[in-house]
Structures are given as C-alpha cells and as structure tokens.
Amino acid sequence: MAAQRILEMAFNTQLGKTQRIRVYDAKDPITGAEVTAAMDDIIAKNIFTSTSGNLTGKIDARLVTTDSSDLSLS
Helix, strand or coil, X not given: CEEEEEEEEEEEECCCCEEEEEXXXXXXXXXXXXXXXXXXXXXXXXXXXXXXXEEEEXXXXXXXXXXXXXXXXX
C-alpha cells in the first residue's frame, strides 16, 4: 500500500478566475505558515502565469492524502 500527499494551492487571477497548483509528494509535516509563505512568494515573484492572467491572491490550500494498493489479476 502506498500513500501519496498532494498539496493543492488555489489562487485568484487577474481575470477573477481560480488557478490551482498541485505539489506532489509534499513534505511531512508541513504547516499552514509554510504554505502561506510559499504562496506569498509565488505571487510576489510572479513565478506562474495562466490564460486568465497573473496570480493575484490566495484563496485556500489543502493537503490531500491518497492510498492505493495493487490488485492481483490472476
């Protein structure tokens, strides 16, 4: 069984849309303060753009954990 941790960050864009950025295999543990700082850096440094413009603000963030297991096909 393998568990995967995905950090999902949602941002506002210049055109009022939502842009999500996912970070796979997020470190454990991770704090809200660390995510807030990272999101602030992404916005301030204009690292990413989208078809709806630059990222302008934070909406939310969440940590998604998924489990998977292989099935026998015999």
